[in-house]
Amino acid sequence: MDRISFQQLFNALPSPHMLLDTQLNFVAVNPAYEVATDQPGRNLIGRNLFEAFPSEGEARRRLEQSLQRAIETGEPDTLAYIEYDIPVPPEKGGGMAKRYWTAVHTPLCDAAGTVVFILQNTVDITEIVLLREAASMPSSLFSGGVALVQRAREAEQAIRGGTGPTQQFRALFEDAPGMVALLHGAEHHFTYANRAYRKFVGARDVIGFPVRDVFPEIEGEGFFERLDDAYRTGEAALGFESRLMLRDPQTGEAREYFIDFSYHPITAADGSISGILVQGYDRTDSVRAQRRQRLLLDELNHRVKNTLSTVQSLARRSFRATTDREEARRVFEGRILALSNAHNLLSEQHWESADLASIARLELSALGSDRFELRGAPIRLNSKAAIALAMIFHELASNAIKYGVLSGREGSLALCWSVRDEALRLVWRESGTKAPVALQDLKPGFGMRMLERIVTGELEGILEFKVDDRDLQWIMLIPMAELAAARTLPHV
Template structure:
């Protein structure tokens, strides 16, 4: 017996016709029986389409037989299952003595798919049976019936069989249409569905939604354990086994499953609702399991996010309302918290609106009182009354300062400090403030970190808290001050919403006083709340501490128990920078000078007072009531050594713009701001902008004198250092060789145009002079220039508009605008950012500085 069969030889010897088509319905192979019944040669068939070789009857417009044959083959391709045509008429060649002739034959055909490794149809095997004779018997039967029976019983039986075969084929067509409709519904169903056959749960059907769920991998024909190996251990295989064994369905809700949707990718967690429904046959056996469900991952995650958000909100509400009275209802607690926040915000807004005018009034009163001291010298009673009035001004200034601190709008000047050194430096001050009957113990932790805070305000905080502790201890007890390092973790931050996790320097101040009951502790940071007798406290001390700590980015917490004392813990953020050296305040005698100071102040009373103070100190004083007047003075060419300007001024020109243009026109000028309320003009994030000097209102004559003298002394030192720097470099500004520039000069006045050209050429630059904007634009189109030097007023137009158009055409072009009054070319709204205004009249030196300035900005 041979070891193997030659299947090709076997098919060739078969009396039944067989042929094989590829996916394109092209001949791949045909056996001898097929070639014989179709009167064909194999070499004429291979590679050609079935419908090209046998197009059926071209005279039949519907070509029904060819259409039915094609539909059967397409069903095999799409469904990957066999398909049968019980009866199909088809015209094929037949060999005769005179050669091949086309003859109508009747066939019964079976089409079987041959699948590749991926489960796709690679080839189609066709097996046909020629039933022409049976069909003719049926036709004879029909004729016999017409003649009332003249055929044999055998012929009648065969004809009956053929009729039943045709009826079966028509029924199959109807069933096939219904089957295709159901498949479409199954395939396009929004929920995922599949059918698992047998105890191994082999995938027989799966719709698009199921394919999308598992990542579009091939599963048909494979057991579930092989098709979805990553589900092993998640309990689903065991559920399928139980349903198949018991016949009881399983319904699952919100089930998590981990799937590998892409090859090599990590597992993804999805959530599903599903039903395992056993398919029970008529004999009671279970043939498989129908799986149906929905992917609810997006819905589950949305629900989880909503739950987490709700839990987070509930935790915040619990934390924020825990300190309120337990007997109050939740609604009243929320209302009280809202009312408290609105009250604090209202006080902050009121503070910002009133502080400027209030401090201006204090400045006028205090300044005039100090000026009166000179006139009333020698009268002891008058001097005593003056000192009393000046003391009241100081108290008013402190009150305004406390309000600003509470509102977190005071201008801080933070620097890197070592908290331990600051506290130890206050030992003597604290002992004097607390008295001999209070023991002070200071403990500084080893390796204490640096922090970033305003040292003056921090000293006020420590002193304020120490005095509060003294009052709580009624003048006798122990005050403990500790400084150490602390880390606040995420858990602590969750319990305290105003805390950011990280490293902090902790300051703890503990007293042995009377302590505070819960109802007092809840309101301790509220402004104007105090338990002290009338006249002994403003209720702003702890509010000021709270505002300063919050503005510094820290966190404050009070722990207190009646009869046992109070501990206040303040956390300041850690700084990784090195501690900055402390500059001692100038406490020497008041000095004046002879320099020129420009005072810009919109309040006439304040302006008069400060001008008189500066004149008494020997300075030359110029004054302006708004920014526009100040710019006019700056552009006049007068030498000015210091600009002293209020921060908040009326009019379109802000104080910061005056300062910027002052430095542009006079690079060595000093700028000193003053204000009772800075808002966010020169203060951002509660801190003064870098390089900004501020003298807060109200200020004393001594404070003004020392601040002005210190800034002018810095200016003198800076000017004195310039020649030395030039000599060390081996050159002076005059000896520095500069590259010549190509300058386009636009000036309609012939005399000015001629003199400006000579000055520019004297500076070593090349000049092309024109008298109008039109001529200038022509020159710009023809040649390249480094600088456009134009008058602000031109015939029929504006030099500013010319400059805008020139810069639009040549973005690298630099612009100088000669002006007798305006500064519009420097405004950002004008679209000429970086342009320089040169006030008229100008000389060679000023023209040279303007060129240096405009080219330096390049």
């Protein structure tokens, strides 16, 4: 049997391919590439890509970055959609033609594993884009699906050509980053599945089995029906970020996936449909990352609004309570610093939680005193509670330093906490020789209104004040439901 050289295969590929060295100079182009770019190979070989096809701005940046990623990582890189103008030959009028493309850049390595060439498979989708714009169809679906259709067409051409090309394409598909499978007949029996496909579906026997027997758990989700339609009509089917629930054959546990896929009918020599070529890409991580990003952005917007509201409230309370503008400024700056300290501590924990003792120690130490004691079991606070308690501790510590036990050389401060009956009991006790302030002497300027608003309003707790000859106590009872940090991140 005659053997087919790789040069023959390269030239026979129905979609445009070209080969670059690591300096992005042309090494080879196939006839389909010459047709797509309207440039003969003799005008390209040896020239730099961006000399042959000059461009500036976003289009060049994206193309160059994709090529460099392939060189640096040794992994294929895909541009699903890029607008890149190309020059028109002088005999056809000259100038530049607006074109739209999808491209895959595959690194080729030497025996030592070093990338020496980049193979580009590019598809001109200009007509499809214009049709899509005319029909107002979603760009994400078209740009994500057209590359899958083109690769299915290549496989179809290879299958029609006989055993030699089929084996060559099997070798290419086996190591492809995307999933590839061949289904035969109206019942869609598996005749081939590449490594990526087998890895995705796990410990399942697929070869020789109909698709409905291999994946019984997805019955009714529309995948089988679209396969049937593609086989019956001969029209390809595309899906973008389609949700798929697969069950682990060994554990029985169901897991959610998101995939891009194409079902491309394979036509036999007599014109009938003999099977379906399936291609797919696992987009689960990217879809979840996008959803998590949206969730985090929403949460960030919420926190920024809350913080601005808190700052506004602090400003009103700080400047309204006194006619001494300098004193008001110092009070306001101290409260902003307390808020900032809590934000910094939460940022270190990715805004998931903060330790109660750490919050208290941070606010007390920031005021320059070390004459305090903290007692209580470790308790993790959610972000809202951490900021609220930081403001409480700042107000109480500021009062203790200005007017209370920490204003003199003797005396001490203790903060104790415990949990009982689903509530946190916090006790702030100032003890020493300095006579504590009497209840009737407490004024709104002391921060009482702020304490009460935070404890009873924001945290839905109870605030109590006690004083005798030597001790002053602030007692707070706060429901744990208002304080507890989430044990797990939200499911996205």
